[in-house]
Amino acid sequence: MSKEAASLVHEFTFTSQVQPPVDTGPNPMGARMCFTMGEGTVTGERLKGRFLGGGDWLLVGGDGYGRVDVRGQIATEDGAFIYMNYHGYLEMNAAIGGALTTGAGTDFGDAYLRTSPRLECGDPRYAWVNHTLFVGAGRLLAGGTVEYKVYRVD
Template sequence: MELVEEFTFTARLAPSVPVGPGPLGTRRIREVLGGDVTGARLRGTVGSGGGDWVLIGPDGWGLLDVRLTITTDDGAHIYVQYFGVIEYTEAALAANAGTRPSQYDEHYFRTAPRLETGDERYAWVNRTLFVGEGRLHPGPVVEYRVHRVT
């Protein structure tokens, strides 16, 4: 089994809506406003209207639940959903505060994206297992390197 880098994408996020502390942790919601996708086989834009729901536990770790849509440069639409985990280290907190970007190696930020489309040109995404690693930028912007598991 190998990991092959498939694409990178960024997503611009709206300011968080602090749902606040609940029985499972502190929940925050951010709307996805747009972004870019770059890769050899997959290029396009991240559409608006998606969402990023995070549940932050008392241990400083967040559980991610994200849904968004990619529109490829050649007009295909791809639904993306992923779950993941993020460690809120000093670097991640600084990025969220707008101070500086975090780097991939400064915190554990991993996802398992599932892509789905009805466009035959991209049918391969329906049958591919992906994993991603993330980092944060002020803005707020999130950036992921997504790998295909072979």
């Protein structure tokens, strides 16, 4: 069956407590900041559990955008483990700068923070994640937590 147009369906929301970055400084590619991502929550109808943690190897270019490069793990509430990685873009504007320096939050419209998550799982109950296209929209919550709404492209 073919579809003329794709639609987005909310699949899950996840949060992670993000530690202050290790700033490796400017290099030929831009400025690299490495963030440790702590535990968080994963909530959705088909996917629920805990974000176990991971890291973001953010590269900030001279164009005012950060290139997001995240890897992490999800433990579902029914005992499966899912590897997740995503790339995307973070607009390094005043709202993001203020949130990173003061610990304040942002809203989804305050900066362009979009990702393309890829999930991998060997558990047959979650085999569907291996061949599903996802997109995400993120924001920073007060206190150093990042939140992403992840959508399935249907």
